[in-house]
Amino acid sequence: MNDVMSFVATGNASPLLHEIRHALAQLIKDGSENIIDLGAIPFAPGDDRILEEILGTGEVHAVLSLQGESHVRETSIPGVWRVDHLDEAGQQQSRFIEITFMPDILKTQREDAERGLETLAERLGTLDDNR
């Protein structure tokens, strides 16, 4: 059944891939980033297969542990990233294609860095006390 379904396609993969091509050209031209929400487009398993085949697998695959895993993968087209958010049960929450030099979610957030500074100071304090 899955084999049959993997060939069922809406025809939306092709225009989406062209949209990605335009967005990548724009990124190179002026640095403007683009995010495409795959949940907003009618997609059948066959479309996913086409997308996977054309974009392929690239050099980076980061797994983030954020209330469930998030998978951030650069495709074999550098500058085009797949971002899949899962919940703690492993169920898909949302999925995006980001056309960017670096997805925001990979960067350390300022608020987290501020909290990190506090935590490091606390730990150093404990270390000094124990000396």
Add this chain to the structure above:
Amino acid sequence: MANKPMLPELMKTHGVSRRAFMKYCASLASVMALSPAMVPRIAEALENAKRPSVIWLSFQECTGCTESITRSHAPTIEDLIFNAVSLDYHHTLQAASGHAAEAAREQAMKENYGNYVLIVDGSIPLDNPGYSCIAGISNLDMLKETAAGAAAIVAVGTCAAYGGIPHANPNPTGAVAVSEIIKDKPIINVPGCPPIPVVMTGVLAHFLTFGIPELDELGRPKAFFGESIHDRCYRRPFYDKGKFAESFDDEGARGGWCLYKLGCKGPTTKSACATVKWNNGVSFPIEAGHPCLGCTEPDFWDGGGFYKPLSVPAGDYRKMGLAAVAGGAAVGVASALLSKAGKAKAAKAHETVDAHDLEK
């Protein structure tokens, strides 16, 4: 209780990072059918929003809507949204019962008068108040009393939005929708039997962040009910090519062909089923091989048959005279026997059952 710290504070308390919050906002934007470019605005709105009090009233309903919104693996976006509201009254979910439960509703109303969100599932019987009461209070009185202090009302499920199955012919209780009683408050209809869980929570999230969403002529948020299932269906290209499944699970149905001839109501039904899907995005009825029943539309139950193509006139069978019914009864008994024999024969021979068999 209401007006307590909003979501970011809750996340900080539970050791959730800013990065996880941004992931949450990204998924929320997807759920609310908003552009990913809106994520920073969603984050900002959530940071500044107050935690609202929510009163949930259940009238003539089957609890399917509550089942839908709570039947998900924790923790999900739905849970997080519920963390962002103060659910002060809900028959099924609250621990209190009897007078204590009613006291909780009255207290929440008093403390948050003019500001709380009222969620209603189920229709309201107008023929006789005794048909459906809670703590001796008729549904009608409880709705009027609670709606008076609400900032907005969300009618979840087709029963609250349009009367639903209780309203179906012959409507023995005189069931009506919330909007037929309350005329002076903003009402957001979130129909479906039941609605998709993330659509319900997505509407709540929109209300929390940006206020009342843009609504269509039936009071439904356009973000989720702006397009027909047909327009967003992965089987749509086969409809355009004239390729239709002729029976359930035949080769065409398995190959993704359109279910129009099997009675699919997708072309006349507006809902996000084809994109948001069910069970955390696993599938939706048409993907599972069953035609859409049209449950987000008014009077879907009286549409003339779930397995008749839209092109077959439904006919006003409801107004058929008694004489005609009586006259047809004898014929009906005979045809029922024939039909039964036919079904038994089909079962024995493992014949494929199609839409016509289901209508017999």
